[in-house]
Amino acid sequence: MNAPDFEIPFYLPVGKECELFEHAHKNKLPLMLKGPTGCGKTRFVAHMAARLGLNLQTVSCHDDLTAADLTGRYLLKGGETQWMDGPLTHAVRMGGVCYLDEVVEARKDVSVVLHPLSDDRRILPLERTGETLEAADSFMLVVSYNPGYQNILKSLKPSTRQRFVGLSFDYPAPDTEIRIVAEESGLDMQSCVPLVNLATRIRAMKDQDLEEGASTRLLVYCATLIHSGMGALEASRAALIEPLSDDDDVKSGLEEVVRATFG
Numbered sequence: 001m002n003a004p005d006f007e008i009p010f011y012l013p014v015g016k017e018c019e020l021f022e023h024a025h026k027n028k029l030p031l032m033l034k035g036p037t038g039c040g041k042t043r044f045v046a047h048m049a050a051r052l053g054l055n056l057q058t059v060s061c062h063d064d065l066t067a068a069d070l071t072g073r074y075l076l077k078g079g080e081t082q083w084m085d086g087p088l089t090h091a092v093r094m095g096g097v098c099y100l101d102e103v104v105e106a107r108k109d110v111s112v113v114l115h116p117l118s119d120d121r122r123i124l125p126l127e128r129t130g131e132t133l134e135a136a137d138s139f140m141l142v143v144s145y146n147p148g149y150q151n152i153l154k155s156l157k158p159s160t161r162q163r164f165v166g167l168s169f170d171y172p173a174p175d176t177e178i179r180i181v182a183e184e185s186g187l188d189m190q191s192c193v194p195l196v197n198l199a200t201r202i203r204a205m206k207d208q209d210l211e212e213g214a215s216t217r218l219l220v221y222c223a224t225l226i227h228s229g230m231g232a233l234e235a236s237r238a239a240l241i242e243p244l245s246d247d248d249d250v251k252s253g254l255e256e257v258v259r260a261t262f263g
């Protein structure tokens with residue numbers, strides 16, 4: 001029951017991550033993805049869900065997100081209260097992938113809901129309705145977060161982490177990233193080579209000056225601007241310097257690196 005090819009979002013594997021996803025799904029294991037911003041986590045999940053013909057529910061977690069936002073709530077409808085499944089409950093009932101992006105941001109009560117669902121019980125107790133749902137066979141829980149942004153208050157507890165199999169993402173190797181940037185932006189591969197080299201140099205500045213290196217997403221933006229007719233210098237300023245820093249010294253450091261590449 002696989003979805004037809006044209007509906008599958010483009011994703012170029014960087015390792016054996018597609019195999020791991022398939023094995024995890026087949027064996028009903030939840031999956032935890034970690035990695036810096038813009039390195040392909042969300043795209044990977046979208047690709048795999050489509051490839052396996054699975055419905056995908058994505059929830060971007062934030063510090064106000066409560067368990068009820070995931071499980072559901074009673075809503076007033078025409079004078080009556082009616083239970084409305086949240087995205088997690090929907091996926092548990094109907095099957096498919098429920099993807100919780102930036103899961104470390106969610107409130108503490110969310111982990112209470114995730115625990116019985118992410119171990120071998122695969123159940124979702126709904127306190128408000130009194131139901132206990134058993135997850136459909138094709139249900140899979142996927143969570144992701146960026147370990148770089150975590151503080152001690154917001155890291156996942158061992159009892160939560162150890163309910164998942166995990167996969168670390170990083171920026172793709174240069175050859176792979178060139179192909180990704182070309183495919184996503186429409187810019188020819190040859191012109192993507194200096195961009196990826198530039199990113200490598202900017203990424204080396206991480207820790208000294210930058211909180212995060214230039215993401216694959218920003219490289220795609222930059223290549224898109226160039227493909228649309230902007231000069232490489234201007235495109236790099238807009239897509240690779242401004243989004244990375246507000247600090248004048250850091251920005252002039254980046255400007256130097258950009259000029260050394262395109263100047």
Ligand SMILES: Nc1ncnc2c1ncn2[C@@H]1O[C@H](COP(=O)(O)OP(=O)(O)OP(=O)(O)O)[C@@H](O)[C@H]1O
Pocket residue numbers: 010011012013014035036037038039040041042043044101146172180184216217220
């Ligand atoms: N392996 C890949 N194959 C295809 N496209 C990719 C790949 N890696 C990154 N991209 C490109 O990079 C962009 C950003 O990726 P994505 O949105 O998946 O990042 P993310 O890891 O989810 O970031 P965040 O943590 O900020 O949500 C995608 O829109 C896509 O254009």
Ligand SMILES: [Mg+2]
Pocket residue numbers: 041042043101
């Ligand atoms: Mg994402």
